[in-house]
Amino acid sequence: MSTDTTSVAAQYLTVGGATVDLTVRISHDHIADEDGQNWADINHQAACTGCGAKEDFEDFGTEDTEPARSAATNLTSPNGHAAKRWAQDHAATCRALPRG
Numbered sequence: 001m002s003t004d005t006t007s008v009a010a011q012y013l014t015v016g017g018a019t020v021d022l023t024v025r026i027s028h029d030h031i032a033d034e035d036g037q038n039w040a041d042i043n044h045q046a047a048c049t050g051c052g053a054k055e056d057f058e059d060f061g062t063e064d065t066e067p068a069r070s071a072a073t074n075l076t077s078p079n080g081h082a083a084k085r086w087a088q089d090h091a092a093t094c095r096a097l098p099r100g
């Protein structure tokens with residue numbers, strides 16, 4: 001069984017007036033091991049709505065625990081932190097106007 005949850009963790013306004021949307025996808029598709037530990041793939045993606053730049057930060061086979069999930073969602077996990085930094089850096093330099 002696979003259950004995916006995707007949520008927007010943060011949005012950053014770019015200097016061009018677009019946003020960088022930072023989403024977190026948690027895919028729980030690993031069977032619990034003999035110790036009953038669940039595993040998940042946690043993917044952070046930062047996507048700019050101005051220029052279309054995207055960056056993925058993937059963490060495969062992470063222990064699926066409540067603290068791990070909230071660290072991912074609150075961007076305090078290592079990958080969450082890296083994604084946040086990328087999004088902030090991009091927002092500070094991207095001058096593309098919002099598309100559409």
Ligand SMILES: [Zn+2]
Binds near residue numbers: 048050053090095096
């Ligand atoms: Zn951009």
